[in-house]
Amino acid sequence: MQHLKELFMVTIQNYIRVKSLEEAYQLNQKKGSCIIGGMLWTKMQNRTILTAIDLCDLKLDQIEETENEIIIGSMVSLRQLELHRGLNNYTQNSVRDAVKDIVGVQFRNLATVGGSIWGRFGFSDVLTVFLAMDTYVELYQGGRIPLREFVGQKPDQDILVRLVIKKTSGCFSYASVRNQSTDFPVIACAASVVGGEYRLSVGARPGRAMLLLDEEGLLSEGLTEDSIENFAMWAEKHIPTGSNHRAGAKYRSRLIRVLCQRLLNKLREEQKWR
Structure with missing residues (x-):
């Protein structure tokens, strides 16, 4: 049938819930490995993943606010961004406005900040809104670099750990x-x-x-x-x-x-x- 041509199949041979970022980094250097988050874009392709690396046990699903920064873990969902009072107070609700039309609530509950930023997708509302701020990405090996610099880089085997927003006036x-x-x-x-x-x-x-x-x-x-x-x-x-x-x-x-x-x-x- 014609509609069957639109079906996709992702095959995962090994699934590992890592206990540390170092373990995740070492696994990610191997061919066929993939850091997984919400799996919303990854599953829309025909692909075999030899090792799926899950960061869900590393407590990267939190938003922390300090006097000078807002620190967003890579596993934070888009729905968390939408609802976080401190983040939206600082940005005059521009973050909420950026994510509120992304598919639906169920989708935003699964989609992660890390996937949205790391993918550097042309259609990304998330990348667009954070690029206008004093935003840095924190990479496991690469450390903190400005988002405006990161967006022009080619993807490599590093790991996006956090997004850091400086609370510049x-x-x-x-x-x-x-x-x-x-x-x-x-x-x-x-x-x-x-x-x-x-x-x-x-x-x-x-x-x-x-x-x-x-x-x-x-x-x-x-x-x-x-x-x-x-x-x-x-x-x-x-x-x-x-x-x-x-x-x-x-x-x-x-x-x-x-x-x-x-x-x-x-x-x-x-x-x-x-």
Whole structure:
């Protein structure tokens, strides 16, 4: 039957719940090994996994908040992000806004932060929103590196342990456009001003998210109607887009301009209350 051609089969030969990150790292160096989380994207392919490595016993499913940082374990679910009061207070609910339309609650209860960030998926709302913040990834071997640096790297055999958000004073906003409510985004945008630096993160271009800074100083005098419009037009021209079955490149570029204006106006309103 025609629909059977769309079925996928993942075969796992060995399943190991590791007791330490060192054990996980050593196992992950072997060919055919795979770190597993929610298994939501991994299962959508025909694949044989020789050793499935589960980190569920390593207590990486917690969000810790200190005076200066928010530390998110790689096994934290997207639903936990959506509901965490401290995280959403700091980000003015932009994290909640980024994940709330990802499929459904059942999906978000399974999908992990680690999978969303490590995969560097072009469609990732999660990667897009965190890229606009002072975010670092903590790798088992590689240590802490800025997310903006990590996003451009090729996947290797290291292990993503945590996501660390510096609680630098700032304002944040997020928006996306979807053809239907639970579909992948046609375009995803996050805007922020962090420590006086204006940033625009754009995902679903359809390439992986990229960060645009105000290199021309268009917002150096603050957010006004004119400066916002000028920056949005500049962003439209300087962020590369492509076409796929969801949308064309020109449409995506136009959406970048529109969403950029909306998000910066939202930041402008937020700044008035500070």
